[in-house]
Amino acid sequence: MVENVKELIKAHEGIEYEVYLDNENSTKVPYEIIEEMLPYYNKQGYGNPTLTHKPGWEAFEIIMQSAQKIAKFMGAGIPEEITFTPGVTEANNLAIMGLALSKRNTRKRIVISEIEPLSVLHVSKMLEKFGFFVSKIQVDDEGFINLEKLKETVNRDVCLVSLATVNNEIGTIQPIKEAVEIVKDINADTIFHTDASDAFGRIELNVQNLNVDLASISSYKILGPRGIGALYTKEGLEIERILEGQIGTQKLWPGIENTPLIVGFTKASELTFQNFENKIKNITGLRDKLKEGIFERVSDVKLNGPGNEKRSPDNLNISILRCEGEALTIELSLRGVYVSSGSACSRRLLQPSHVLVAIGRKFSEAHGSILMKITRTHKKEDVDYVLEQVPKAVNRIRGIVGSTGVD
């Protein structure tokens, strides 16, 4: 198997230019972030932050400063509201399972939407085995949650509502503030969690303004290192730990804090929010250029998700009809353009992306979907290169498809 992968990588020899657009699934970490992290491996703060010696106190100091900064960037009140977790998957699991555990003897209904990320869908599904009930709110053809349905669904039994602020696949910016108001109007005790990992660093996000109780964010989604994320837990809200072990500086997540990753995450946040408006303007400009360029050059393309300002500025998700997604990702890869697809083949499943199916895309449309995300490191030349390669790649794949597979 490893031999095969070596050959696959070798097949890319001779590529002169590369553009990485699969920032949904992992990102390149800019060097200045790594530089910031390095000293914390062996020069300072490499100790355990709960222990009484200099390297420990240095770790404690930088972790507290980092929590303070992350809290500020999220619009949280105090640093104690931030729990660093190994990623957004863990943050979502902690929020949902931790809250459910604390309410297990009283209220047992959880409300989510049908397009939540898998770390929300799967943990909710898992809780069903332990006697919880999960209701899924439908979305419209652009991925917006149906607020009327939410109103009908939330009742006195609901302990938790979890709705992502921005959908990770199709970029839909949900009316979270309105959703929170609806939920709290019906039942002030119902806890509201939002996976904000695709909102953080893309749209204005202020957890206090939104009045959410729990919010998850992720480092890699803002070009920080993988392996670190955070959960905001509103002051006064008690949820249970889902892992047990040595408790360090944070009561909700045991184990030794990963200081270098926390430092990298914080640096990534600082870079993201420096000149924030300008950065978003650039990202939006490049995304729109990419979108318009593809629509001009390739026939039979459909945009998945909203087409206006209700779409996250970095997100482009399109369905290229008569062009299977996995084949296209490989063809593009051999041309130095790295993207992902919601096709069943690409996901190793018979069913394509649950998000695309939920917004009413036909299976054949979902199989031809491509997801691309622009970051602050992309340049105009990158988009030009992608626009040169995409039509060539699509034409080649469509050449093999011919008249077969036409719905």
Next chain:
Amino acid sequence: MDLQELINISRIPLPYSQKVIDLFRNPKNQGKMKNPTVIAVAGNPACGDMITFYMKINDQEVIEKITFESYGCAANIATASIVTEMVNGLNLKDTWKELSWKKVVEEVGGLPNVKSHCGILAVGAVKRGIRKYYQQKGLVPNWIPRGLTSEEKQALEEEELAEKLSKK
């Protein structure tokens, strides 16, 4: 959607062989054929996997020419391409007896387990084509079993499942 199904499946990388990538890049016998004797199809767009074979069969029941079109992943394209090379010039009886999905997988230098069905689909399509040829002639030889072969069956099951799921 059955989430349990999702929960049980992880995303392992797809270690395609060099042969699969070569055939993906330079497929053989690709394209539509004018006036084929038989057109055989397996899969459908809902599966994300579909193969069409165009076969020219002569009076000696030999496959004189075979081409394909494929809507699907790299493994789908590669297996369809290799099948055209494997059966070109064979008579229908030998094709039926000798072509198996295991041989196809072997010929492309192995396939990741989750992609075996691409080989099955390709072989299923060819067998359907042979069956169709004799049905058109109204003369089904005794070496063709009445019941469907495993490949034909699995192609049918995949089509039905995708249809069902897509209509949910």
